[in-house]
Amino acid sequence: MRYSDVMKKIVIAATAILFSSTAFAEHTGVPTKGERVFRKCRSCHEVGEGAKYKVGPALNNLMGQQVGVLSGDKASKALRRAGELGMVWDLKTLEVFLRKPKALIPKTKMSFAGLKKHEDRANIIAYFSNLGAGEEAVxxxxxxxxxxxxxxxxxxxxxxxxxxxxxxxxxxxxxxxxxxxxxxxxxxxxxxxxxxxxxxxxxxxxxxxxxxxxxxxxxxxxxxxxxxxx
Amino acid sequence: MKLNRRSFVGAGVVAAASLSAPVVMGAARPRVVVIGGGAGGATAARYIAKGSKGAIDVTLIEPTRTYYTCFFSNLVLGGVRDFGSIGHTYGKLASDYGINVVHEWAIGVDRDAKTVTLASGSSLSYDRLILSPGIDFREGAVKGWDVTSQNKMPHAYKAGSQTQLLKAQIDAMPQGGTYAMIAPPNPFRCPPGPYERISMVAHTLKRHNPTAKILIIDPKPKFSKQGLFTDGWDRHYDGMIDIIGPDFGGADASVDPDAMTVTIDGEVTKVDVCNVIPAMKAGKIAEIAGVTNDKGWAPVNAHDMSSKMDENVHVLGDSSQQGDMPKSGFSANSQAKVCAMAVRGALTGSKVFPAKFSNTCWSLIEVDDGIKVGASYKATDAKIEKVSGFISKNGEDAGTRKATYEESVGWYNGITADMFG
Structure with a gap:
């Protein structure tokens, strides 16, 4: 898989946003606080045992996943394309995406304005990371x-x-x-x-x-x- | 920070053009030659090439184009995995890491001239030589057997065609026939290996040849994970497996490959398959290089895996005599990373950190019944010294045993990616 020009643009955009976010250097989110932030997402996303695709995918194993994979057949073209170009949900991409989803993937179907507070983003990322740990949640x-x-x-x-x-x-x-x-x-x-x-x-x-x-x-x-x- | 292959290839080109190697001022890039493309050698080559970003010229000499891992080869014998799944090639080490992969036998080492001679007659010079040739068998270790008998009585202790041969022989055993194993004396490659093999042979016989018998002729009074294996054999393969230990002549067996017999304490037994695993020594090239001792192994310094006989030669894995670590693929992979860091430090001045080693050996007793033993180690001036360890327990629930097996599959995928890129 190769980075195409599209991916380069995404990376450049993401990098620019990352460097403008001074607080990002400290990845000290708290999962329990992130769980509260996640309430905003619950109308569309489920987590935990038996979680299913709702309006959007279940988010149990989000961290480290290739973008679009969790949505399976239902992934938008934009999301699938980003994934095929090598984009993965990690600290950096989630920080950018959660701040303003359409800034990272302009044609995403996710109609969510974003989390304006860095603290909320850090907490929810910590929460998602923790979900990946399954039963042994941190x-x-x-x-x-x-x-x-x-x-x-x-x-x-x-x-x-x-x-x-x-x-x-x-x-x-x-x-x-x-x-x-x-x-x-x-x-x-x-x-x-x-x-x-x-x-x-x-x-x-x-x-x-x-x-x-x-x-x-x-x-x-x-x-x-x-x-x-x- | 990006640490993937894509960025490495790009960064490597830039680094190669701009970095000068402090040790060899004005000269060509320092050269590392690695002999043996297994868990030690492939890992060392990859980590040196990756870490030095092109500043070190790395050549890997490995005769086989497709490398079959010894680890998980027992699962192939048991029919739990297919043979193709344990084969790996070296393409990525060449294309993604810039390693010069040479598929030839190394037949000579001149430590004064710092050169390696290949079977084709060509010669390679090195600044550092890394030997990771695995094991060879001691001649005369099992009376009546030598390598010319390995088609009649396979060892299957180097994976590949021997694995396929032994599997074919097991599958062709007559109903109610006997599989015999001559187990090796200490020290040898993969301490639980022969006993995992017994488990996997029993697994396949139980399904296809339930009246068959398994005979272990063992010169050792005890073996790795013994309590766990014998408990598992009682649970899964009751009455199928007999062990003849040293008290009953297990240390004094001879074989006749033409007659397909094993003689123990003067008593001749006819068998259908005879898996002879002879006593071992370091791979031949270590002996040729003159870095082995009278016991046939290559003593090394624990801090950097350098030979006690030559500071410019490092020996990894099964061939080395390092102290407390078992001879395993995991150990070789762990030692390779310490060695790679030390070699990079010596040749390019990169930072060197204190050596840390670890090992875990997983074994499969029956489908979804996995066990493990492991330890962490540190380097002292005398040897690689065990810090602490753990072992599976009898009576663990089925879920734990299944998770242990699944973990071993994850490890297999991880270590092979770590070796071959």
Whole structure:
């Protein structure tokens, strides 16, 4: 698959919007707050067990999905085309799309003006990321201090450490048997890793991996993976 | 930040044009030659090429054009996966990462001249050499067997035509026939491998040849995940599998490939399939390079996987003697990343971080009944040292076992993407 001129334009537009959004650098959304923001979407979208296509698709596994895939046959031409050109729902595309859907995909059928507040967007993205974690949804652990979650990770170190993850989790976000871990907000990623480290989450392979990492190393991984796009 | 192949190819061209390599001032790009395109070698080649963005010239020497993974080859024997699904090619390593992939045998290494000789007679020079040739078999390890007998009594411990051959033999067994395995002594490639194989052979026999028998002739008093395997065999294949351990002559078996017999403690048994997995040593090229010890393995430094005999040679995976890690594809892949980082650091001055290693070995006992064992490791001056580990437990519910198997499928897809791009 190649980037065409259309995709380049979309990327340029998205990049321009991203850089104008100064608050975007902090991906510190809170899933529970995002759940409240999601009320605005419920007339058209369902989530959770048994969620079905309503006016728009069920959004259970949104993060890391190719644009248009969740809508299946019902995807608009515009959405399907963007997906075919390689666009994926991740931190960056969702931040732009949720701010003003038609700014990213002008011919989308989604008639929603957008979420004007950065905070709402960050929270709902955190909520969507959390949905991807299924039953093991990321809950805020009271033992995790704001300082630990706000640690700014060394991306270069994160890239090296990430090579320990990519033996199983694929960098292109495909999830054949194991979840995609790219494009997660850093706070969600770090919370999930600390939950494995503290053995609150059960998978022994992940407990092993997370157990070998200190707070800075988890922050480094979170910083690296949050920046990986398809 | 974009880290996909598309952007890499573009960025690589720019980087190659603008980067100068600090170590070899004014000279051509530093050269890395990797021998062996498996979990260690392919991963190391890919990570060096990817990380250096074209600043290092990487050549990968691998004789086979299609590489069949040893991991999951037991599932092929069991009919759980098809043979084609474990075959992989090197096209992307060449097209997307700029690696010079050479399908030839390496037959010589001159460590003073820093050159590798290929079977065709041509020679390649290197600044760093990475050896990841897997295993070879010790001559005379099983009395009566040598590699010329491998068609009659296959080892199937290097995947490919041997896998297909052994599967065909199992499928052609007469009703009520006997499959025998001569299991290897420690240390050997993939500690749970022979026992997962027994499980998969039992899986297929149970369906197509339910009165058949399986005989394991084992020189070891115990083996990896033993309690988990024997529990699973009792549950799924009751009465089908017998183990003859060292107390009953398991360490003193000989075979006659023409007569298709196994002799244990003087007693001759006629068998229908005989899967001989002999004692192992490092792949031949490691021995030719002179980096192996009297035990046949290549001792390495844990921090960068460099040979204890030559700092410009690194040895990965099954061939290496590194300490506590088992010889597995996962281990080789993990070691390759540490090695790739160290080699890049030495040749281009890129940042080097402390070595971290991990391993997990999944095994399938019966469809949807998966188990696993794993550990994390660190580098010390003496060896790769185990930090902590875990293992599946007997009595886990069916959902957990199924999830473990599904996880292994995810891992297979992940590691093969990590190796071949």
């Amino acid at each position: 809950k805020r652990d009271p033992r995790l201090s704001d300082e630990i979650l706000a640690l700014k990770g060394d991306v270069e170190y994160g890239e090296y450490l990430a090579s320990g993850c990519t033996t199983c989790h694929q960098l292109d976000g495909s999830d054949q048997g194991l979840p995609s871990i790219i494009g997660w907000p850093t706070s969600i990623f770090a919370t999930a890793m600390h939950a494995y480290k503290n053995k609150d989450r059960e998978n022994p392979v992940m407990q092993q991996q997370a157990g070998a990492l200190d707070n800075d190393e988890i922050a480094a991984l979170a910083a690296f993976f949050s920046g990986v796009t398809k």
